[in-house]
Amino acid sequence: MDAAALQAFLEASVRLGAPLALAALGETISERAGVINIGLEGSIIGGALGGALGALLTGSPGAGVLAGAAAGTAIAGVFALFAIGLNADQIIVGTAATLGGLGITGVVYQSVFGATGTALTLPTLPALPLPGLSALPAVGPALFSQAWTTYLAYLLAPALWYYLFRTRWGLELRAVGEEPGAADAAGIRVRRTRVLAVLGAGFLAGIAGAHLALAHAGTFAEGMSAGRGFIAIAVVVLGRWNPLLVLLASLFFGAASALQFELQAVFANVPYQLLLAFPYLLTLAALAGWIGRSRAPAALARPWPPRSGE
Amino acid sequence: MARPAVEMRSVSRRFGPIEALADASLSAYPGEVHALLGENGAGKTTLMRVLCGMLRPDGGEVLVEDRRLPPGGTRAAAAAGIGMVHQHFTLLPSLTVAENVALGTREGSGLRLALDRVHARLAELERVTGLPVDAGAPVAGLSVGAKQRVEILKALYRDPRVLVLDEPTTVLGPQEVDWLFGVLRSLVAGGRTVLLIGHKLDEILRVADRVTVLRRGRTVLEAARQAVDAPGLARAMIGRETTPAGRSAQAVGGAAGERVARLEVVGVRGEDGRMAVREVNLEVRRGEIVGIGGVEGNGQRELALVLSGRLRPSSGTADCPTTVSLIPQDRSAGGLVPGFDLAENTALAFHDDDAHRRGPLIDWAAMRRTAQEIVTGFDVRVPGWRATARSLSGGNRQKLLVGRELARAPDLLVAENPMRGLDIAAAAFLRDKLVELKRGNPSVAEVGGAGGRPAHAPPGIVLFSTDLDEVLDLADRVFVLVRGRLIPVPEEERNPAGMGRLMLGSAGA
Numbered sequence: 011m012d013a014a015a016l017q018a019f020l021e022a023s024v025r026l027g028a029p030l031a032l033a034a035l036g037e038t039i040s041e042r043a044g045v046i047n048i049g050l051e052g053s054i055i056g057g058a059l060g061g062a063l064g065a066l067l068t069g070s071p072g073a074g075v076l077a078g079a080a081a082g083t084a085i086a087g088v089f090a091l092f093a094i095g096l097n098a099d100q101i102i103v104g105t106a107a108t109l110g111g112l113g114i115t116g117v118v119y120q121s122v123f124g125a126t127g128t129a130l131t132l133p134t135l136p137a138l139p140l141p142g143l144s145a146l147p148a149v150g151p152a153l154f155s156q157a158w159t160t161y162l163a164y165l166l167a168p169a170l171w172y173y174l175f176r177t178r179w180g181l182e183l184r185a186v187g188e189e190p191g192a193a194d195a196a197g198i199r200v201r202r203t204r205v206l207a208v209l210g211a212g213f214l215a216g217i218a219g220a221h222l223a224l225a226h227a228g229t230f231a232e233g234m235s236a237g238r239g240f241i242a243i244a245v246v247v248l249g250r251w252n253p254l255l256v257l258l259a260s261l262f263f264g265a266a267s268a269l270q271f272e273l274q275a276v277f278a279n280v281p282y283q284l285l286l287a288f289p290y291l292l293t294l295a296a297l298a299g300w301i302g303r304s305r306a307p308a309a310l311a312r313p314w315p316p317r318s319g320e
Numbered sequence: 321m322a323r324p325a326v327e328m329r330s331v332s333r334r335f336g337p338i339e340a341l342a343d344a345s346l347s348a349y350p351g352e353v354h355a356l357l358g359e360n361g362a363g364k365t366t367l368m369r370v371l372c373g374m375l376r377p378d379g380g381e382v383l384v385e386d387r388r389l390p391p392g393g394t395r396a397a398a399a400a401g402i403g404m405v406h407q408h409f410t411l412l413p414s415l416t417v418a419e420n421v422a423l424g425t426r427e428g429s430g431l432r433l434a435l436d437r438v439h440a441r442l443a444e445l446e447r448v449t450g451l452p453v454d455a456g457a458p459v460a461g462l463s464v465g466a467k468q469r470v471e472i473l474k475a476l477y478r479d480p481r482v483l484v485l486d487e488p489t490t491v492l493g494p495q496e497v498d499w500l501f502g503v504l505r506s507l508v509a510g511g512r513t514v515l516l517i518g519h520k521l522d523e524i525l526r527v528a529d530r531v532t533v534l535r536r537g538r539t540v541l542e543a544a545r546q547a548v549d550a551p552g553l554a555r556a557m558i559g560r561e562t563t564p565a566g567r568s569a570q571a572v573g574g575a576a577g578e579r580v581a582r583l584e585v586v587g588v589r590g591e592d593g594r595m596a597v598r599e600v601n602l603e604v605r606r607g608e609i610v611g612i613g614g615v616e617g618n619g620q621r622e623l624a625l626v627l628s629g630r631l632r633p634s635s636g637t638a639d640c641p642t643t644v645s646l647i648p649q650d651r652s653a654g655g656l657v658p659g660f661d662l663a664e665n666t667a668l669a670f671h672d673d674d675a676h677r678r679g680p681l682i683d684w685a686a687m688r689r690t691a692q693e694i695v696t697g698f699d700v701r702v703p704g705w706r707a708t709a710r711s712l713s714g715g716n717r718q719k720l721l722v723g724r725e726l727a728r729a730p731d732l733l734v735a736e737n738p739m740r741g742l743d744i745a746a747a748a749f750l751r752d753k754l755v756e757l758k759r760g761n762p763s764v765a766e767v768g769g770a771g772g773r774p775a776h777a778p779p780g781i782v783l784f785s786t787d788l789d790e791v792l793d794l795a796d797r798v799f800v801l802v803r804g805r806l807i808p809v810p811e812e813e814r815n816p817a818g819m820g821r822l823m824l825g826s827a828g829a
Contacts, residue, residue: 178422179430185412185423192410195374196424197395305414 013148019268020152024160025226027264029054029218031163033242034249034256035170036214042174042251043207044187044309048104049089051239052111053082053212057219059115062132062230063122064220071135075159075220082216083209085111090208094201097313108239116232135159135225157225159217166214167257174253183207187307190314200314215239244293251307266292323386325350325513326402326482331370331380332537337703338713340366341377342537348482348530353504353514355524358534359557359743360715364517365407367534368484371515372404373397384482398424403480405471407487407517413460418442420459421474438477445473449503464491464617472503483507484515489523490740490786493615494820501527520787521550535559558745576796577606580731580780581627586636588622588804596622598804599636604732604780609758611795612806613788613819619804620736620784621649627734627782641731645779647722649736655721658710662702662720665709666691669724690727698723699746715742722750726757729779733757736784754781754794788816 033050040047047053057078064077085107093103123130135157143154174180185193186203194200218238223230245263249256266289273285324347333341341363348354358364369375371382376392383389384400411420418438425438442455451469459467468491475483485504489497504514504527518524524531531548533541533556541548541556581604590596597619604610604627614620625631626638628646648655656665667687670676676686695702698719702712709717722738738754739747760778784801785791791798798809800822807822 176433177431178433181415181419181423181433184415188412188414189410192412193423194394195372195404195406195410197398198424199395 015272017148017151019265019272020149021155022268022271023261023265024152024156025264026267027261028156028160028163029221029226030238030242030245030263031167031257031260032159032218032221033215033239034245034260035163035166035253036211036218037242037246038249038251038253038256039170039174039183040207040211041246041310042187042307043183043204044190044307044312044314045093045204045208046100046104046243046311047086047089047093047107047208047211048101048240048243049085049107049111050104050211050215050242051235051237052089052107052109053085053215054219054222054239054242055111055115055233055235056085057082057216058223058230058234059119059219060216061220061223062130065133065224066130069133071133071224074133074224075135075217078220078223079213079216082214082219083212086208086212086215089212090205093313094204094208097315100311100313112233112235119230119232129229129231132224132228132230134228135221157221159221159225162217163257163260167253170253184307186314187309190309190312194314204314215242218242241290241293244297247306248293248296262296263289263293322349324348324383325385326371326515327383327386328367328371329381329383331367331377331382333366333370333375333377336711338711339537341370343539344380344534344537345539345542346532347542348513348515350481350511350513351508352529353508353516353527355528355531356515356517356534357519357521357524357531357553357557360519360746361536361713361743362534362557363537364534365486366537368404368486368515368517371397371484372402398478401479401481402484403475403478403482404484405468405475405486405488407490409467409471411459411467411470411474414458416456416458417453417462417470418455420470421455421477425478441477442473445476449473449476449506450499451503463615465493465496465615468492472500476507480512482513482515484517486517487519488516489518489520491616493823494788494816495824496615497523521553525550525553533557554744558743576608577777579603579605580641581782582639583626583633584637584639586623586626586633586638588619588626588631589634590619590622595634596804597626597633600804600806602799602806604782606731606780607758607760607778608796609754609781609783609794610797610799611791612782612784612799612801613791613809614784614786614801614823616649616786618801620801622804623801623806624648624734624736624782624784627732643728643730644732644734645725645728645730647725647733647735647738649784655725656709656717659708661706661708662691662695663688665720666694666724669728694720694723694727699749715746718742719746719750726753731779733779733781734784735781737786738783739785739787739790751790751794754783757781788819792816792819 033054037047037050060081061074061078065071065074089103089107092098093100137155138158139155144150174184182193182198183203185198186200190200219235222234227234241263245259246256249259270285270288273288274282277285326348328344328346331341331344344363344367356364366375370377373392373394373396381388384402389400390396418435421442422433422435422438439455442453446453451473453469453473459470462470468488488500492500508514516528525545528545530544531553532539533553535557583600583602586597586600587595588597600623622631624646626633627640628644629640657668663684667682670687670690671682676690677683694700700716700719700723709720712720725733739750742750758778758781783791783794792814798814799806800809800819802823809819809822813819813822
C-alpha cells in the first residue's frame with residue numbers, strides 16, 4: 011500500500027469509526043448504570059433525520075447537530091419512560107425503540123420530502139484541520155482533519171473515563187449498575203441515575219446520527235443508520251465498558267470496515283457480500299479471543315426495584 | 321425516661337398474600353443496646369428495613385427524636401441519623417474498601433472523589449474502634465469476617481445516631497463476637513442507640529439493655545433486660561411452652577458402622593485461584609455425625625461440594641458414595657427451584673426413583689404424596705397446594721429442602737448450617753431428626769419411601785456449622801476448618817472457647 015492509499019485507508023477508518031465511538035461511549039455510560047439500551051439504533055436514525063431537518067431549516071450544520079442530539083434524546087426518553095419508569099423489559103422496549111425510530115423517521119421523511127427518489131443535499135459539517143497536528147505524515151490528515159464531532163469523540167473518551175473512575179458521581183453510577191440494592195441502601199437515587207444515563211446515551215447517539223447525515227453522507231436516507239446501534243453495543247463489550255478502550259474498539263471496527271472496501275477492490279471476483287461480513291467476523295473473533303476475562307456490570311438489564319415481591 | 325431515639329408505632333406491611341408486619345411497635349432510647357428478637361419470618365428484618373426507608377409501610381408511623389420520618393426514603397432516614405449493617409452484604413465486590421465506604425456519602429464534590437479524606441477518616445475510625453481494615457484492598461478478596469468489619473465501618477463512617485445491625489454475629493467467631501459487643505457498648509456509652517437483631521438468646525442477653533420480641537409481625541413483648549430470662553423470651557417468641565431443646569436426648573455416641581466416604585490429602589483450588597481446601601484427610605462412617613465448625617468462608621463450601629460429589633478435588637483422592645444428600649449453604653441457589661411448585665421441587669430429588677415413575681413418565685400422584693409427607697412431617701407452612709418455592713418464607717423453604725433431602729435415604733448426608741434460619745421449634749425438630757437418622761430410625765428413613773422402600777442402613781452425616789454449640793451438641797467427632805485446613809479438636813478443647821482458640825491460632829499451622 012503506498013502512502014496515499016494508506017492515508018485514504020486511515021481517513022476512512024476514522025470517518026467510519028467516529029459515529030460508532032459517539033454512540034458506543036453513550037452506551038457505555040448507560041450500561042455502567044445497568045441499562046442495556048438496544049434502542050440505540052432508534053436514537054441514531056432519529057439523530058440523523060433531526061440533524062438533516064435542523065440543518066435544512068437553519069442552514070447551519072452546527073444547529074443540525076443540536077437538533078439531532080435533541081431527537082436522539084427524545085427517543086431515549088421514550089425508552090426510559092417504559093424501561094425505567096414503568097419497569098418494562100429492557101430488551102423488548104429497546105427493540106420497540108429501534109423499530110419505532112426507523113419507522114417514524116421514514117414516515118416523517120416521506121411526508122416532508124415526498125417519495126421523490128432524488129437524494130437530499132444537506133449543508134455539511136466542514137473538516138476542521140487542527141493546526142500543526144494535521145500536518146503529521148499519514149496520520150495527520152486522517153485523525154486531525156475531521157469534522158468537530160469527531161474531535162468530540164476524542165475528547166469524550168478521557169472525560170468519561172475520568173467521570174466513571176475518578177468522580178463521586180461516576181462511583182455512584184457504577185454502584186447503580188453493579189448492585190442497585192446496595193446503592194439504594196446508601197441513599198443513591200437509582201432510577202434517577204439510570205434515567206440520566208439513558209438520556210445522555212441518547213444525546214450522544216443523536217449526535218452520532220447527525221454526524222452520519224451531515225459529516226459523512228451529506229444526505230439523509232431511510233435506514234441509513236444501517237445497524238450501527240447494534241454494532242456500538244458490541245463495541246462496548248469489546249471495549250470492556252471502559253471509555254478509552256471503547257474509543258479504540260470503535261476505531262478498530264472503523265478500520266475493519268475501511269479494509270473491507272480495500273479488499274473489494276483487490277478481490278474483485280469474490281462476492282462482495284462475503285467481504286461485507288468481514289468486519290463483523292473480525293469483531294466476533296476479537297470478542298471471542300480477547301473478552302474472556304472481562305465482566306459486564308452485574309445488574310445489567312435487571313429492573314429496579316425488582317419486579318416480583320422481595 | 322428520656323424521649324425515645326426511635327419510635328415505631330403500629331407499623332404494618334404486606335407482601336402479596338403474606339402479612340409480614342401486622343402491628344409492630346418499638347421504642348429505643350439513647351444510650352441503650354436494644355435487641356429485636358423473633359422467630360424466623362417474624363418480621364424483624366422487615367421492620368428494620370422500614371426504619372431505614374428501604375420499604376414503605378402500609379400503615380403506622382416512624383418517629384426519630386419525636387420527628388415523623390417520611391416513609392420509603394433511604395435518604396431521609398440517613399439524614400435523620402439512621403445507619404444499618406445488613407445481614408446480606410451490600411458491598412460492591414469490584415470496588416475497594418474506601419470506595420465502598422465513600423459510596424453515597426457527601427464526601428467531596430460530585431466531580432471529585434475525595435478518597436484521601438476517606439482514607440484519613442477510616443484510619444481514625446480504625447484507631448477508635450480497634451477495627452483493622454485495609455482501605456485500599458478490593459472487597460472481592462476479603463474474608464467474610466473482614467467484609468463484616470467493612471460493613472460496620474461503612475455504617476459508622478456516617479456517624480449515625482441510631483445503628484441497626486441485622487444478625488451481625490453469624491459470620492463471626494466467639495472472640496470476634498466479644499470484640500463486636502465491646503464496640504457496641506462503647507457506641508451507646510457515647511449516647512447513641514444500637515438496634516440489634518438476633519436469634520441466639522444467650523448472646524443477645526449478654527449485650528442488650530432492653531428487648532422487643534416480634535411474633536408473626538406483632539410486638540408481643542417489650543421489657544428491660546433484668547425483667548426477662550431466656551425461657552421467658554423463647555416462650556414469647558414462639559407463643560407457647562418450648563419443648564426443652566437442650567441436650568436431653570443423648571445425641572453423641574452410638575456405634576459407627578462401615579466407612580461411606582474417605583478423603584485423602586484433598587486440595588481444592590477456589591474460584592479466586594487460591595487453595596480453598598488444603599490437604600484434608602477425613603473418613604466418615606455410617607451412624608456417626610462428623611461436626612465441622614469454623615467461621616464462614618474457610619473452605620466449607622468447597623469441602624461440602626467435594627463430599628457430595630459435585631466438585632472434583634484439584635489434588636488428592638475423594639472416595640464418596642453415589643447417594644449423597646446435600647443441604648447447601650445458599651438455599652436460594654442450591655436445591656430448590658424458586659419457580660417450581662412443591663411436587664416439582666420434590667421431583668428434583670426423586671425423578672429417578674422407581675417408586676415415583678411409570679416407565680419413562682413421572683408418577684405425579686406419587687410425587688405429590690411424597691411432597692405431602694414432607695410438608696406434614698416437617699411442618700412446612702404452605703399457602704396452597706400449587707404454591708411455588710418462591711412464595712414460601714425462608715424458613716419454610718428450608719424445611720422443605722431439608723425434608724426432601726432426609727427423605728432420600730442417602731448413604732451420606734452433607735449439611736451446611738442446616739439450622740440457620742429455622743425457628744426454635746423447627747431447629748429442635750430437625751436436631752432430633754438428625755439424631756434419629758443417625759441411629760437408623762426407620763420413621764425418618766421411610767418418609768417419602770411411599771413405595772415400601774426397605775429400611776435403610778443409617779447414613780454418615782457431615783455437619784458444617786458456624787454455630788459451635790450446635791457442633792458440640794450433635795457431633796461424635798469434632799473438627800474446625802481454618803483457611804482450608806481440617807484440624808481435629810482434642811477432647812480437652814471440646815468447648816466454644818477452645819474451638820475459638822484453634823480457629824484463631826492455627827492459621828499458619
